Amino acid sequence: MASHLPIVQFEDKIMKTVEDNAVVVIIGETGSGKSTQLSQMLHRRGYTKSGIIAVTQPRRVAAVSVARRVAQELGVTLGEEVGYAIRFEDRTSDLTRIKYLTDGVLLRESLSNPELNQYSVIILDEAHERSLNTDILLGLVKRLVKMRASKLKVLITSATLDGEKVSEFFSDCPVLNVPGKLYPVEILYSEERPKSYIESSLRTAMDIHVREPEGDVLIFMTGQDDIDKLVSKLDDRVQSLEEGSCMDAIIFPLHGSLPPELQAGLSFLLFVRVFSPPPPNCRRFIVATNIAETSLTVDGVVYVIDSGYVKQRQYNPSTGMYSLDIIQISKVQANQRAGRAGRTRPGKCYRLYSSEVYQEEFLDVTVPEIQRSSLAGSVLYLKSLDLPDIDILKFDFLDPPSFESLEDALKQLYLIDAIDDTGLITSVGQTMAELPLEPSLSRTLMEANENGCLSQALTVVAMLSAETTLLAGQSSKSNEKKRKHPPPDLPDGSGWGDHVQLLQIFEQWDQNEFDIGWCKDKGLQVRGMKFVKDVRRQLSQLMQKIAKGSLNVRTNERYKERQRDYKNLRKALCVGFANKLAERMVQHNGYRTIGFKPQLVQEKEGELLVEAFGMKLKVHPSSTLKTDEDGMFPNYVVYHELIATSRPYMRNVCAVEMPWVNPILKKLEKLNIDKLSGGSGHSIREESETKVSSLPKKEEAVTGVPDDRESRIQAARDRFLARKGKK
DNA sequence: GAGCACTGC
Incomplete structure (x- = not known):
């Protein structure tokens, strides 16, 4: 069966340690079998008699495939003794003793059952990936262990470089090492950083192709653009090789925005490649x-080329903006990448950086998601648990998010009525937390339920949560061709913006009886649209359960009586997105955010330009928002997201009206962040005397900023306040 | 007038 897996030899030692300790950290490298074997060992030792063994995974596919394998190894039917639970799919039953689930599902479960009493063991697998949900679970589980004393067992799997830290977090619990089943990978460093990692990858790849024996090559780049460039350059170079001088080559791009069929196609090809005789003289x-x-x-990989970079999304709490930056990977990531070369036989990893860079510049571990995301949703969730001993600002995180980030979350929650001015969760907030949505979206649903446009809002919210998977996958080349023939007539949002457009798209699909052909005609991903339908159905059910009053969640009933200006829907969005409001600047179509600190906008030739209030933004060019007869955009919009790519853009905007904005501005004036952070009354920062507290504090907010810059910010703030006073 | 890595409830 699974006796060949390295972890099996350690069974006695692991089980003894688990018996003696409430929490154990297991360092298990790839191929150690920890994901499939730990649960079975515990099952054999009787841990399923007093409860269920839960094993979390950060990804849905992993939860499903691992559960399937364990059921197979135990010779049971999936869904009976061994089951899994992911969103939209609960394959567990009364018989289930081993349950694989995504970390998000376990987190949701702890909302209705804060003590997670049904579980005798909780295994947080792949904890080194540090997903937002796993990090919150780590804190909650630490608390549970204390409460449930010896009864609950917790196992946490992590990477070598992180194990000690996790152990410290759990009062120096034992750390066990389980070797992996990887073949040795020879690491080859470059002497220096190349000027262009595309060119350098190209050279290295061709070197391998010409000199090294057969085996596939996996090249890590940062994004679709670079991938497309390198693929075409590699193609050229391979074509130009003299025929017969070396083996053939096939070149594949692999990234998230490829249509899933293509990704599946690749796996299929690899499957064929691995399990049938390799095509003679061909390298991929x-x-x-x-x-x-x-x-x-990707099986069959023997050579890895690692650029040392990754594109990563990060949130800046002082601007409310996300940015996508190309940054250096961590040591953990570098090792993970190298490991990809050693799955089937000894391999080689070519690092396009020096060992000094690796040693001295790379962080040990990737910055956890919790330190680079907006925390509004997580903070609301923790507040809704109503655990008497939990103060969100003192919550025991493995890596605490910045104070600024928590304050930002509190401010956002206050603006959308989820917490009151003392930081206590409101009844609105409590209901919001029950919905599996970001706070702005759940607030929108609740407001829509009040003003009679719930059906529309459900559609918009569902569309937004699947938005990135909606447009049919397209390579950038074919895209360019398509640009001359714009996709067939999708609705345009009637000028009110992207939310309305999303609504209209779904309504049209509905009117076309959810026809798959219709999606294809309109260039929409069938899978994405089906997902929208799923999400919408789930949310409708939840709203029926949660919200008071009569609901109208059917899509087609209100078509006839619908307001042409979508006033109620836009109003609901304005309430839900009160924390994401932007004001158009006088005389031109640029916007600026409302409710954020003064920002350094740019620094030019030593001269510092300071925007008085908020960030300068533009409506994303892909938006359907329309200008009026004078060519001007609406005075106020709410946006779904701020993202800095080539410049700061608002993505998905909706026109809102001044009368709806006024109450938000009033609320902002009253905002007192110190009171908000006080929570149940005890202020966490008594020393603070700042009255307008949404301003950078010396030291913490703008580190390393010279004094004169600091004072310029101060001056900008003063100007702003003076201007405000005149109004 | 741009294009965005990857997850998840």
Whole structure:
């Protein structure tokens, strides 16, 4: 059966340690079998007699496939003794003793059952990936262990570089090492950083192709653009090789925005490649994003080329803006990438950076998601648990988010009525927390339920949560061709913006009886649209359960009586997105955010330009928002997201009206962040005397900023306040 | 007038 897995030899030691300790950290490298074997060992030792063994996974596919394998190894039917639970799919029953689930599902479960009493063991697998949900679970589980004393067992799997830290977090609990089943990978460093990692990857790839024996090559790049460039350059170079001088080559791009069929196609090809005799004299090059680091395993890879970079999304709490930056990977990531070369036989990893860079510049571990996301949703969730001993600002995180980030979350929650001015969760907030949505979206649903447009709002919210998977996958080249023939007539949002457009798209699909052909005609991903339908159905059910009063969640009933200006819907969005409001600047179509600190906008030739209030933004060019007869955009919009790519853009905007905005501005004036952070009354920062507290504090907010810059910010603030006073 | 890595409830 699974006796060949390294972890099996350690069974006695692991079980003894688990018996003696409430929490154990297991360091298990790839291929150790920890994901499939730990649960079975515990099952054999009787831990399923007093409860269920829960094993969390950060990804849905992993939860399903691991559960399937364990059921197979135990010779039971999936869904009976061994089951899994992911969103929209609960394959467990009364018989279930081992349950695989996504970390998000376990987190949701703890809302209705804060003590997670049904579980005798909780295994947080892949904890080193540090997903937002796993990090919150780590804190909650630490608390549970204390409460439930010896009864609950917790196992946490992590990577080598992180194990000690996790152990410290759990009062120096034992750490066990389980070797993996990887073949040795020879690491080859470059002497220096190349000027262009595309060119350098190209050279290295061709070197391998010409000199090294057969075996596929996996190249880690940062994004679709680079991948496309490298793929075409590699193609050219391979074509130009003299025929017969070396083996053939096939080159594949691999990234998230490829249509899933293509990704599946690749796996299929790889499957054929691995399990049938390899095509004679042929080498494959897979040019991938970090999707190939963890999410997709590409078998047959012997050579890895690692650029040392990754594109990563991060949130800046002082501007409310996300940015996508190309940054250096961590040591953990570098090792994970290298490991991809050693799955089937000894391999080589070519690092396009020096060992000094690796040693001295790379962080040990990736910055956890919790330190680079907006925390509004997580903070609301923790507040809704109403655990008497939990103060969100003192919550025991493995890596605490910045104070600023927590304050930002509190401010946002206050603006959308989820917490009151002392930081206590409101009844509105409590209901919001029950919905599996970001706070702005759940607030929108609740407001829509009040003003009679719930059906529309459900559609918009569902569309937004699947938005990125909606447009049919397209390579950038074919896209360019398509640009001359714009996709067939999708609705335009009637000028009110993107939310209305999303609504109209779904309504049209509904009117076309959810026809798959219709999606294809309109260039929409069938899978994405089906997902929208699923989400919408789930949310409708939840709203029926949660919200008071009569509901109208059917899509087609209100078509005839619908307001042409979508006033109620836009109003609901304005209430829900009160924390994401922007004001158009006088005389032109740029906007600025409302409710954020003064920002350094740019620094030019030593001269510092300071925007008085908020960030300068533009409506994303892909938006359907329309200008009026004078060519001007609406005075106020709410946006779904701020993202800095080539410049700061608002993505998905909706026109809102001045009368709806006024109450938000009033609320902002009253905002007192110190009172908000006080929570149940005890202020966490008594020393603070700042009255307008949404301003950078010396030291913490703008580190390393010279004094004169600080004073310029101060001056900008003063000007702003003076201007405000005149109004 | 741009294009965005990857997850998840």
